[in-house]
Amino acid sequence: MTSDEFRKNAHAAVDWVADYLENIEQHPVKSQVKPGDIKKQLPEKAPDSSEAFADLMQDLNDIILPGITHWQHPHFHAYFPANSSYPSLIAEILTAGIGAQCMVWETSPAAAELEEQMMEWLKDLMSLPNAWHGVIHDTASTATLTAILTAREQVSKYVINKQGFDGQKLRVYCSAETHSSIEKGAKIAGIGSENVVKIATDEALAMRPDALLAAIEKDLANGLIPCCVVAALGTTGTLAFDPLSAVGQICQKHNVWLHVDAAYAGSAMILPELDWLREGLTFADSYVFNPHKWLLTNFDCSVYFVRDKEALIRTFEILPEYLKTSTRGQVNDYRDWGIQLGRRFRALKLWFVMRTYGKEGLRNILRQHLEFTEQIRQKLERSQHFEILAPPKLNVLVFRYIASSKNPKTVDQTNQQIIEKINASGEAFLSHTRVNGAFAIRLVLGQTHLSERHVEKVWSLLTAHIPE
């Protein structure tokens, strides 16, 4: 492809994206294909010679699009959103065009310094502790692994990095409701999933500090080494919030690293009125949230803050001759701040998003989502057909249809069928969770282009799909 052809084709591709997003509601939200449907349409081998761009775009429409679940559809209410926005998409094109590897400051000073400054902007925008230092990772899973590794090194006085494990049994604590990435991180860090201690939760599905304290004290008495507590601000199932101040005081007393996973709910800290979100945050040794979920910055972009950046760098730093630079120490070489060496220039999209919307523009979108959620919450409360199963937090509602049967299995099945029917209709996509064992419908109202009309529609879909 020549540069002239690139110009023409890339313009066509941008038009394709604009058309796609404008007309996204014509697609079923959840892809309706069956396993193997897409692969069987693809040739077994790469073509021997060049194929035309027009043929590629044709196959994109005919083969690929039916196999896409449309995450940017306003009726995507499943899991958590992975929102994009126009400024973010433009920055992503520019990032790919620049194509820089942002390993160290010298491999692109602007990328390093923009990243540093965007972390400062976020701290200001969200009133986060000023002493924190930030870095962008790909995902929260990576950030949490980074935290667990740093905690492991701090507690072992940086010995495990050098000599490996020597029979020490390190322990990681989190509630039974926390994300699977904590167990995965403990596995990768060599700590082992059996050393992840699942702490009991209270009726709001938040970690019980008394149970955490008891678990730590019991481990200490048995010669085990408390390494890291992962507290969730907004669990994935029901958006439960662990009590940070109480948990933080326990961590401080026993000198245990406190990592805070706010992957989804963290974006809501842009709202000054939600001060309760920040309660106890100063106890955190590290913290992660994903702008790629609810802050209009397309996947991937996960922001990791750490209080003691020396502990982080000491854990990950490696200095081969070919990466020695004369600017070391004066600048941030982000390859020492995490797992990857090569890094994408992700700060650019945060810059484009924050400048295009401004603080108030971003806040207004999230406030709208919270207002829409409140509307549906009131409808759920007033309806004799539904019951709310977990305390509503931010823009996540967890509820179920009140079935006439007293058999819990039948009640679960009835609720599962409601979701399946809605998802098969293609009109909306909802997912589920379990609350104390009970199947629950989970509705998230957080897509970038969600509007009043969608809120009315999702309510009519719910009521239309309950049993007669």
Ligand SMILES: *Cc1c(COP(=O)(O)O)cnc(C)c1O
């Ligand atoms: C989404 C989520 C994660 C995982 O995020 P990735 O960026 O996909 O790794 C972790 N924790 C919580 C609470 C989440 O909601």
